[in-house]
Amino acid sequence: MQHNSSARSGNNTNTEPAPVRWLLVATAMLFLTLFLFVPLAAVFSEAFSKGWETYLAALREPDTWSAIKLTVLVAAISVPLNLVFGLVASWAIAKFAFPGKSLLLTLIDLPFSVSPVISGLIYVLLFGLQGWLGPWLQDHDLKIVFAAPGIILATIFVTFPFVARELIPLMESQGREEEEAALTLGASGLQTFFLVTLPNVKWGVLYGVILCNARAMGEFGAVSVVSGHIRGMTNTVPLQVEILYNEYNYAAAFAVASLLALLALVTLVVKSWVEFRMKRQEIQS
Amino acid sequence: MSITKSAHNRVLPGFGLTLGYTIFYLSVIVLIPLSALFFKTATLSWGDFVATVISPRVIASFRLTFGAAIAAAVANAVFGTLVAWVLVRYRFPGKKLADALVDLPFALPTAVAGITLATVYSSNGWLGKYLEPLGIKVAFTPLGITVAMVFIGLPFVVRTVQPVLEELEPELEEAAACLGANRWQTIRRVLLPSITPAVITGFALAFARGVGEYGSIIFIAGNMPMKSEITPLLIITKLEQYDYAGATAIASVMLVISFVMLLVINILQKWSRRYAA
Numbered sequence: 001m002q003h004n005s006s007a008r009s010g011n012n013t014n015t016e017p018a019p020v021r022w023l024l025v026a027t028a029m030l031f032l033t034l035f036l037f038v039p040l041a042a043v044f045s046e047a048f049s050k051g052w053e054t055y056l057a058a059l060r061e062p063d064t065w066s067a068i069k070l071t072v073l074v075a076a077i078s079v080p081l082n083l084v085f086g087l088v089a090s091w092a093i094a095k096f097a098f099p100g101k102s103l104l105l106t107l108i109d110l111p112f113s114v115s116p117v118i119s120g121l122i123y124v125l126l127f128g129l130q131g132w133l134g135p136w137l138q139d140h141d142l143k144i145v146f147a148a149p150g151i152i153l154a155t156i157f158v159t160f161p162f163v164a165r166e167l168i169p170l171m172e173s174q175g176r177e178e179e180e181a182a183l184t185l186g187a188s189g190l191q192t193f194f195l196v197t198l199p200n201v202k203w204g205v206l207y208g209v210i211l212c213n214a215r216a217m218g219e220f221g222a223v224s225v226v227s228g229h230i231r232g233m234t235n236t237v238p239l240q241v242e243i244l245y246n247e248y249n250y251a252a253a254f255a256v257a258s259l260l261a262l263l264a265l266v267t268l269v270v271k272s273w274v275e276f277r278m279k280r281q282e283i284q285s
Numbered sequence: 286m287s288i289t290k291s292a293h294n295r296v297l298p299g300f301g302l303t304l305g306y307t308i309f310y311l312s313v314i315v316l317i318p319l320s321a322l323f324f325k326t327a328t329l330s331w332g333d334f335v336a337t338v339i340s341p342r343v344i345a346s347f348r349l350t351f352g353a354a355i356a357a358a359v360a361n362a363v364f365g366t367l368v369a370w371v372l373v374r375y376r377f378p379g380k381k382l383a384d385a386l387v388d389l390p391f392a393l394p395t396a397v398a399g400i401t402l403a404t405v406y407s408s409n410g411w412l413g414k415y416l417e418p419l420g421i422k423v424a425f426t427p428l429g430i431t432v433a434m435v436f437i438g439l440p441f442v443v444r445t446v447q448p449v450l451e452e453l454e455p456e457l458e459e460a461a462a463c464l465g466a467n468r469w470q471t472i473r474r475v476l477l478p479s480i481t482p483a484v485i486t487g488f489a490l491a492f493a494r495g496v497g498e499y500g501s502i503i504f505i506a507g508n509m510p511m512k513s514e515i516t517p518l519l520i521i522t523k524l525e526q527y528d529y530a531g532a533t534a535i536a537s538v539m540l541v542i543s544f545v546m547l548l549v550i551n552i553l554q555k556w557s558r559r560y561a562a
Contacts, residue, residue, distance in 0.1 A: 036390075038411055115498070116498075116500070117518075126318055219394070220395045241396050257401070
């Protein structure tokens with residue numbers, strides 16, 4: 001990313017006088033400090049404000065535990081489903097030419113431009129008591145909205161594009177010569193996919209999956225609409241944070257929030273590492 | 286792509302199956318549920334729909350949501366471009382860390398961002414206690430809503446402008462300097478026009494995200510009807526009162542606006558790509 005910065009800093013015509021440079025850096029860092037660094041530090045500082053004992057006690061709370069279990073379950077179902085979709089869709093879109101491709105791409109991106117609240121609302125309209133399928137579901141004693149299936153559906157919706165939008169451009173850039181060579185040499189379609197295509201895009205897959213997972217575990221708006229907020233039953237970790245906060249139980253709220261902040265930091269570290277590997281792969285090939 | 290069109294197109298297997306599954310999954314998860322919203326809206330009479338959408342409380346929420354989103358997107362366009370510039374052009378300690386943390390708003394769950402911003406900017410919070418004596422109240426005011434939207438929109442501008450700045454040819458600036466332009470003229474006449482499409486795209490992305498945002502805002506907003514109640518919250522309030530028709534009407538207006546925004550962003554991105562090439 002900074003491959004030519006050293007060349008640049010030695011070049012007087014293409015840079016600003018030192019005082020201007022420092023002023024700009026200072027302004028940018030002040031902005032990032034106010035909006036990013038201070039809030040990030042505050043999560044952990046608030047979480048430990050009443051000491052380790054309170055922190056651990058807050059995490060041992062049974063409601064928090066069931067929220068963690070639900071969040072892991074939701075991510076464990078929605079991330080693999082969207083991963084399979086991403087692989088299948090990128091094969092169809094990147095390896096073949098067909099009319100309506102750009103419309104399909106726009107439709108795949110759609111969930112990113114829909115407000116999370118609306119992403120939850122649409123499932124209430126479909127499966128809620130007043131919804132299309134509501135009466136039928138009630139007759140058959142099935143519960144989707146205000147239960148785990150609704151939370152999973154809303155999460156799949158909001159994380160829908162992550163893997164696909166990462167893989168499509170990557171697979172497109174790699175063309176199809178390698179796959180065609182494999183087929184010519186007698187490999188089956190699936191062998192070609194698993195032994196040729198997948199290894200080529202493995203970093204892209206990982207990149208999409210970690211971002212998808214971060215969003216799946218952290219989604220708040222959509223899940224909040226379909227969850228029904230039943231403690232110990234339909235609360236995910238972010239909803240548990242909200243409940244604790246609204247009960248003025250700040251130390252516990254931030255203790256639980258610190259778990260999510262930790263997840264975000266791990267996600268960023270893995271993301272930076274994957275970006276580094278992808279760049280290396282690009283240079284090598 | 287070197288291989289052209291359909292003669293080679295069917296050498297690879299699995300086209301029908303994968304495209305079929307893609308369209309099936311897309312329909313089940315995205316298209317059918319989204320269409321439910323419009324069918325539900327269609328069951329409202331036109332009069333009811335209009336009455337819901339132009340009621341003073343809804344109009345006030347639209348004004349607040351769009352106003353705050355524009356203000357936040359402007360702030361992000363200015364400071365996000367500055368951050369991108371500094372990250373691409375200068376070397377300073379902590380640069381790698383700053384670069385990685387720019388994505389924090391993408392990775393940090395919105396509820397965590399919400400309670401944290403509310404705490405930090407409240408009157409006895411880390412930042413609020415210095416702002417309050419200056420007469421600046423952030424938490425529980427429309428300003429707080431803007432602050433939350435700046436937080437969640439920041440990476441959009443930085444990550445759109447950054448690659449464009451990286452790909453700028455240094456020769457352009459050298460040529461301008463050789464032709465006698467001073468540094469300020471080079472920046473204004475050569476650099477700024479080349480990054481403008483990217484800045485506008487980032488602005489539009491940040492704006493679109495701000496308009497729909499819920500989790501990071503509700504904790505800092507105060508949520509007073511007519512004063513600090515954003516549109517997504519109003520949809521939830523209507524839902525909790527079992528006013529499904531009202532919630533759906535407002536949601537469909539928002540959805541149409543996001544579709545228009547998506548269209549505009551697509552056009553902008555094509556424009557900035559053409560500019561780059």
